[in-house]
Amino acid sequence: MKTRNSRISPSEITPREIFMNRRKFMVGAAAAGVGLAAAGSVLGAFGPEKKVMAANTLQTVPSQWNGKGLQETSFYDITHYNNFYEFGTSKSDPSKYAWKLKTEPWTVEVDGLVHKKKTFDMDALMKLSPLEDRVYRFRCVEAWAMVIPWVGYSLSKLIDAVQPLSSARYVEFVSVDRPSQEPGIMNVSIPWPYREGLRMDEAMHPLTLLTVGLYGQVLPNQDGAPVRIVVPWKYGFKSPKSIVKIRFVKNQPQTTWSLIAPSEYGFYSNVNPNVDRVQWSQKTQRVIGAPIWKQLEPTLMFNGYGDQVASLYKGMNLSRYY
Ligand SMILES: Nc1nc2c(c(=O)[nH]1)N[C@H]1C(S)=C(S)[C@@H](COP(=O)(O)O)O[C@H]1N2
Ligand SMILES: [Mo]
Numbered sequence: 001m002k003t004r005n006s007r008i009s010p011s012e013i014t015p016r017e018i019f020m021n022r023r024k025f026m027v028g029a030a031a032a033g034v035g036l037a038a039a040g041s042v043l044g045a046f047g048p049e050k051k052v053m054a055a056n057t058l059q060t061v062p063s064q065w066n067g068k069g070l071q072e073t074s075f076y077d078i079t080h081y082n083n084f085y086e087f088g089t090s091k092s093d094p095s096k097y098a099w100k101l102k103t104e105p106w107t108v109e110v111d112g113l114v115h116k117k118k119t120f121d122m123d124a125l126m127k128l129s130p131l132e133d134r135v136y137r138f139r140c141v142e143a144w145a146m147v148i149p150w151v152g153y154s155l156s157k158l159i160d161a162v163q164p165l166s167s168a169r170y171v172e173f174v175s176v177d178r179p180s181q182e183p184g185i186m187n188v189s190i191p192w193p194y195r196e197g198l199r200m201d202e203a204m205h206p207l208t209l210l211t212v213g214l215y216g217q218v219l220p221n222q223d224g225a226p227v228r229i230v231v232p233w234k235y236g237f238k239s240p241k242s243i244v245k246i247r248f249v250k251n252q253p254q255t256t257w258s259l260i261a262p263s264e265y266g267f268y269s270n271v272n273p274n275v276d277r278v279q280w281s282q283k284t285q286r287v288i289g290a291p292i293w294k295q296l297e298p299t300l301m302f303n304g305y306g307d308q309v310a311s312l313y314k315g316m317n318l319s320r321y322y
Pocket of ligand 2: 083140141142235236237
């Protein structure tokens with residue numbers, strides 16, 4: 001079975017053992033450069049600007065973002081327990097079928113209320129910013145959780161590059177819609193393509209990650225190759241995979257899950273232990289892959305990122321805007 005993007009030749013993939021050892025070594029070292037091994041290896045997969053970019057990755061990863069003290073979920077679990085309905089509704093479907101998606105060539109079209117509309121190919125996206133290693137807690141609304149070492153850069157870098165107009169208040173994301181390569185699209189009746197959205201200040205927040213890799217490798221298809229969004233203080237469905245469009249708009253965009261079940265999946269969907277959903281209590285979460293005595297843990301407000309993001313929602317009633 002194919003779990004990684006076929007475009008990388010085996011020699012370009014850092015063997016997991018070596019990467020893990022290097023990683024252990026680096027966790028002990030200073031925070032500066034923590035992202036180096038990971039970012040370097042992902043860059044290798046994206047072609048000629050490798051050298052330039054590798055040099056640029058020598059930068060400090062802010063200590064609150066490098067996931068110190070968090071036990072990372074295994075690569076196996078991160079790539080075999082997925083939600084990606086384009087490939088089916090079962091957690092194991094994406095690992096079985098996502099290899100069908102052709103992720104090269106790939107473009108992301110950025111349009112709407114911006115000065116510089118532009119269609120980026122992956123090379124152009126990789127030129128916008130050096131990559132960083134960011135270990136984030138991940139929380140699905142279905143009450144399971146993981147800790148995932150992503151590779152990417154702040155979405156704000158892309159937003160700055162296209163210069164939104166002052167009238168742009170929201171950002172809409174659209175995932176790829178290719179029935180011939182995504183068997184779930186024919187079998188799962190939700191209105192395709194998958195759509196998500198963020199308020200402008202949420203999209204601009206430095207924690208919001210334009211994500212191109214995990215565990216130092218290009219994103220496996222089932223995790224949203226070649227590029228997805230990750231918003232660590234929101235439920236997992238707020239992180240659209242395999243995106244092909246980013247649109248800047250004036251009004252709050254329609255999002256797939258709020259369209260299907262508005263009472264369950266609000267537009268904001270901040271991780272919040274105090275707001276239960278119809279089907280799932282949000283007070284606790286099950287940590288995938290953890291030893292049994294550590295599997296159940298309390299859900300943290302804003303998934304533990306309150307210090308960084310609570311100010312975005314000052315004065316908002318988060319039970320109403322859930
Ligand atoms: N395009 C697309 N993006 C998606 C989904 C999806 O079905 N299609 N599922 C979402 C949900 S519900 C979750 S929990 C996360 C899962 O991400 P992971 O499989 O990489 O852990 O992806 C989100 N992004
Ligand atoms: Mo989810």
